[in-house]
Amino acid sequence: MSLDFSILPTPCYVVDEDLLTRNLKILDSVQRRAGCKILLAQKAFSMFSVYPLIRQYLCGAASSSLFEARLAREKMGGEVHIYAPAYRDDEFAGIMKYSDHIVFNSFSQWDRFKGQVRAYPEKISCGIRVNPEYSEIGTELYNPCAPGSRLGVTRENFRPDDLEGIEGLHFHTLCEQNSDALEHTLPHVEEKFGPFLKRMKWVNFGGGHHITRPGYDLDTLVRCVRSVREKYGVEVYLEPGEAVALNAGYLVSTVLDVVENGVKVAVLDTSAACHMPDVLEMPYRPEIVGAGKPGENLCLYRLAGPTCLAGDVIGDYSFPRPLSPGDRVVFRDMAHYTMVKNNTFNGVGLPAIILCREAEGFRVVRRFGYRDFAARLS
Ligand SMILES: Cc1ncc(COP(=O)(O)O)c(C=O)c1O
Structure with a gap:
């Protein structure tokens, strides 16, 4: 699909519904083949x-907080599922109102709220998050099984005598991984x-399954899910x-501008x-439409943001033509972990949110302005 990004207000996130649907169809094929249920991790x-x-x-959504649970319900x-490392007393009534499944991170939390x-007049299915102490995640920041992790109950701290009312176990040990990592984790x-x-x-096998990336081994995932379902007679969620x-x-x-200091900075x-x-956090280097790594094209630029943070740098890229004010730069793969994490540091405005479909073109869903910035402050 060729999109004419030049007509859009910037900055903006553009979500392509056709590409989203393609992902959803792959996920649905896993649900059908493996006989499991898949939730969106909001x-x-x-x-x-x-x-x-x-x-x-998909069959519903996984939430990390009262607000996400409410968003999923509304x-x-x-199905609305929730897991958080600890729940607040003053939010628990709301959590019960919106959630079908509540996963507790510890037996002390379970004892506090059971x-x-x-x-509660309606049925809520409760689970415990466990920590199998095995993960192939290299970066400590993202490894829930790192030594000293607060995420999930280890076998040593597991309380078989306190399982009355517990209907499920949850583990989350993957991050952007293929199904071989899941296959290695399951024996643990x-x-x-x-x-x-x-x-x-x-x-619940948690998240981190990179199911829709090219080359992901779907057969292994399906085999893993089926084997657990059959061996233990349980329903499996991802x-x-x-x-x-x-x-x-x-x-x-x-x-907005191009400045020079030994290197051209756009x-x-x-x-x-x-x-x-x-x-900056992961960190990772996003891809850009029509640009490459340094050396791949003639014109080298460091791309940087408009804030005061010296390190607000996206990376070095080469372009086939020189960049000038007014040119568009389009980053790929920016739908996940972007809108949910953005902020207005320096008073920088939030990107508009736009949908597109091949058949219908662009549709501006939401624009943000001064009020959105001021509303978070007082
Ligand atoms: C408990 C839990 N479930 C699901 C996810 C979603 O992971 P991903 O977006 O990598 O699939 C995460 C991510 O941190 C998580 O902590």
Whole structure:
């Protein structure tokens, strides 16, 4: 599809519904082949204007907070699941109101809230997050199984005597990984928690399954899910976030100025710090439409944001032609972990949110202005 980004207000996130649908169809094929249920992890992608589309394929949403649970209930429907490292007393009534599944991170949290869950007039299915102490994630920042991690109960701290009312186990140990990492993880889960899985109704394999990326091994995933379902008689949930919106969106920006200091620096109207914070946090280098690595094209530029942060730098890229103020720079794969993490540091405005479809062109869903900036301050 050829999109004419030059007509759009910048900065803006553009989500391509055709590409999103392509991802959703792959996820649905996994649900059907493996006999599992897939939830959208909203922490990665909460663009609720496309929740009705997502709901056509997925069975609901995973939430990390009361607000996400409410968003899922109000905008998506289907099953609403929640997990957080700890719940607040003053939010728990709301969490019960919006959630079908509540996953607790510890037995102390379970003990604190189980009376309320039992007394609640509607059925809520409760689970415990476990830590199998095995993960192939290299970066400590993203490794829930790193030594000293607060995320999930280790076997040593697992309390078989406190499982009455617990219907499921949850583990999350992957990050942008192929299904071989899941296949290697499952024996650790089974070795530590297999005897308890037999007593459960469901198991949630968490997120980090990069199911929609080219080359992902779907057959291994399907085999893993089926084997756990059959061996333990449990229902299996997956809650990918990134895989739902992978390669389905762009961040479109405009060059504001080009300055020189040993290297040509193009200052954009989008910021790594404000609009794509994972570029600095992960860190990673986003791809740009029509640009390459240094040396691949004639004209080399460092791309940087309009904030005061010296390190608000997206990276060095080469372009076939010189950049000038007014030129568009289009970053790829900007739908996930962008809108949900952005901020207005320096008073930089938030990117507009735009949808597109091959048949219909662009549709501006939301524009942000001064009021949105001021509304978060007082
Ligand atoms: C508990 C849990 N579930 C799901 C996800 C979604 O992961 P991803 O977006 O990598 O698929 C995360 C990400 O951190 C998570 O912590």
